[in-house]
Amino acid sequence: MPKQYQTVAGRPMLAYTLAAFDACSEFSQTLVVLAPDDHHFDARRFAGLRFAVERCGGASRQASVYNGLLALARFGARADDWVLVHDAARPGITPELIRKLVAELRDDPVGGILALPVADTLKRVAQAMPDVAAPAGGEETRIARTESRDGLWQAQTPQMFRLGMLREAIERARHDGHDLTDEASAIEWLGHSPKLVQGSLRNFKVTYPEDFALAGAMLSAHA
Template sequence: MSWALVPAAGSGRRFGGEVPKQYLHAAGKPLIEHALDALLAHPRIDGAVVALAEGDPRWPGWTSLHGKPVIACIGGGERADSVLAALRALPDGVADDELLLVHDAARPNLRGDDIDRLIDAAMICADGAILAAPVRDTLKRADAEVHIAVTEPRGGLWRALTPQAFRRGLLLRALEAARATGAAVTDEAMAVERLGLHPALVEGREDNLKVTTPADLALVEFLLQSRLSS
């Protein structure tokens, strides 16, 4: 049994506008619906828990998709708070050693083969696994005046993507430990790393984009429409 956790309580401040980015439309559907479709259409995922902002007026009220359960819960102010809330809203039958996939609500172009390879890797690595992409661009560090201070070596650097896959017990322990110390963790792998563990990196498709800007939305629209027409 594998469940998906989808933190969707954010307001999308970086994107701008009144509509949270997970509810922006691309290829005829909100981004969150594309994300949930990709997860729940996969045969190795049994259900999803979505963490929402309190009183979210845009949530369509789904209780199932693709014949699988969708559970809604109230998230928190930060990503880690929402993932913790989703963990606690899982059905009682989901054991501590069951695999959970945490996926961004505004990352709509997830492919099934990436899910397969992620689950396979996380089943082997006790520390979990994440989809990621090697950094291919030259990296520049800026100074206070936004001039180039130095060129940073990119060898060994990867961009973290989602889903990120961990056993339920490990993920709960990692996020609770981060909260107890007041650590600001920006993804689930960072919380697990703080325990001294080393999740596996699984190279994922570069078009598994997270929408954070209007340009991202336009590109995702193109990618999704291309898939629909192929």
């Protein structure tokens, strides 16, 4: 089962995102973008929350976001409306974080994202090398060098931009043959500099199997 539907602290992971945005009455619509062949989504599991669904997901995040922007336009969203893109694998998002982002960016000419300064030491990995100590002559991973973490931030979501600007940015990136991994990268591709708004450790992305237990403990503590 896709991770966004797995149960964490008694609820599907996606429910936490939908509940956070539902609590923010300033939003006119929350759109859930699904893959056309997604057979796991069951709207009854999210009863009482405001959202619409479009089965317009693409082969990549960039394609799914772009198709979602087109769907929002069909719902009546204008090019100068703000749109926030959030990853359902970040169940720690809260109404307070969302409102903080909106307050920081509502008058910004570009928009921006939640992010955290990098705290850990960063290591650049060398090309895999033969491991002479391994019984089967396997490969080992070794450090090539330590990278400076000065000025580095870890991107989170939501990422907030004007619908028209984001749509144009993705179109430009696609025309140039680039499949970018977040919305800020697309805006940067247009030559703009998105603003960084300090996020929270609780808004981490559930990626590895052990992350489910961490997310469950965190969400249970804040229930």
